[in-house]
Amino acid sequence: MTVSWGRRLVSSALAALSVGVVTHAASVFIFFIAQEYQAAVIGQVSDFYFLATVFSVVLLFVFGIVGGMTRWYTALAAGLFTGIVACLIGTGITTVAGGFALDAETISYLWSTFVSINGVYVVVITVLAATIGRAVYNRIAGGRSAVPVAERRIALVRMPAANLADGQLTHLERSDVDTELADKQWDGYVSALEENGWTTREVGFADSLPDSVFVEDTLVLLGGTAVVTRAGTDSRRGETEAAEETATDLGLTIERIMSPGTLEGGDVLKVGSTLYVGRSSRSNADGIRQLRAIAAPLGYSVVAVPVTRALHLKSTMTALPDGTIIGHPDLVDDPAFFPHFLAVPEREGVAVVALSDDTVLLSSSAPATAALLEDRGYTVVSVDVSEFEKLEGCVTCLSVRVR
Template identity: 60%
Template sequence: MARLLVRPPSPRLADGELTHQQRVPVDPALARSQWDDYVEVYRARGWDILPLDTADEHPDGVFVEDVVVFFGDLAVVTRPGADSRREEIESAKRLLEASDVAYAQIDAPGSLEGGDVLKIGHTAYVGRSSRTNDAGIAQLRALLAPRGWEVVAVPVTKVLHLKTAVTALPDGTVIGYEPLVDDSAVFAAFLPIPEPEGSAVVVLDDRTVLISASAPRTAALLREHGWEVVETPVTEFEKLEGCVTCLSVRIRG
């Protein structure tokens, strides 16, 4: 069964960390409505929704992808690069323990955020960004090598996370808005797209992806390439360098 880890947005969402964007007003009520619609996309397709503990004191807590990453039956609890986000991992650990899920953890001096991890097959492309450092990447490589995974470090200097710049379609083709991609040549297949908001897609099944409603030209391009595309608005999260990938952790059973 496909499962989805999510956390509702905090009323303090507007106070979240910003690295590459200027702060603009965020509508908390609209953010909650958009989050509800986002979760409903999965629920309508039969996904089992697993909510993490609410964390109203953590403005960035809704971006749950950053605190835990799954590699098959192993969960890796991260160590966020932003000090303000470190306490978010505790609720993730409690949920994993209650669910009898095996997990490992990234420790100091390493830092790693799930938004920097792009999985294609058994290769994990990991962004070396302002939030993920070399020590964190080395720890992840040591954890995954015995399980047959390859870890490839990728420079990220123009956006917050690797998956802010690029994500992958169901066939492994990587898509991204080229002005924000440091090095597209590292990927075996790369498809440039026309909007920065279109760089993030979530694979719903072998033919379908979820994308921000802010990227209609990218949605049209992907449909021209034969993909089914579901669009959902996430404008309030995009104001905080968020996207459709970072609002959940997708686990396929």
């Protein structure tokens, strides 16, 4: 996927350069201080570290490309490995170029430098890779600046993976997915959020997880609390880690659904202080019990709803800003279950995202539903999400709104 790999290349390069330059400068400065501020030390130590820094940038760039800079522990390991290998190569080249043979004595000398001058470099680059390097990588890969969580108009989104077309299907037959078109549609979706007053924050890119673009399934937001879900299929359980990191960065309190419970965010419809939770193929009874235990002290009640005709509850119904629940009769098991239910004419029209009290986001595949909602006084923002609909996705699946 062109956009994804482009961002990955840029973020990897800038993260590697940032870590390499700062490591070089910090290591030189440490020896400058240690040698009682002797100016001559700056040039000598800088020359000594030059080749190690060049190789460090190259190695960290490679680690970034393969995803080694996305998490603190992989970045820490990448920094440690990079520091050791780059120092061995850099110091080795300098030593051999100085007329020394690459024999056992020289190799012993190279390793001995790790208890002195090269040891400092390794420690510094290990720490900076896990901090500065990871921060630069994730910020640029995400592509948008964070906004203080106090503003509460943040939408978490996640770029489509290159293998998006391999996403799981439960109720639909598989059809061809145009990933390039999906990228453009995702950009249009994000732009629609931003143009209507939402600041987007991208969850770390997951190129090997085809369903990761459906970020709604990873978190359930209850005010200042983020419930980290547990997917109903093993292949999707790797999606929550980066989402939890983003929620933590926003200062949200973290709760978790634990095994044997399963719960996916697409099964949770919040209407005021009521949480309608789909008992679907993806969310089980234990997951609903755990959510009830988490939600009750926060002032929410949980109502379990059977879901047998679609993947998630919000694939069958959502709520307008006034609390009216909309859905398609063919998808909803029992419309009479809800106090205020409005049938919509198109299956693609069951999912809306409330952008404000009088504006909703809707798939462009549902023009008749758009007309119905406009007749009820709502401003409708239509976006094309056809490629995601082929994968049982909808407009709600593509974001988690923090508000």
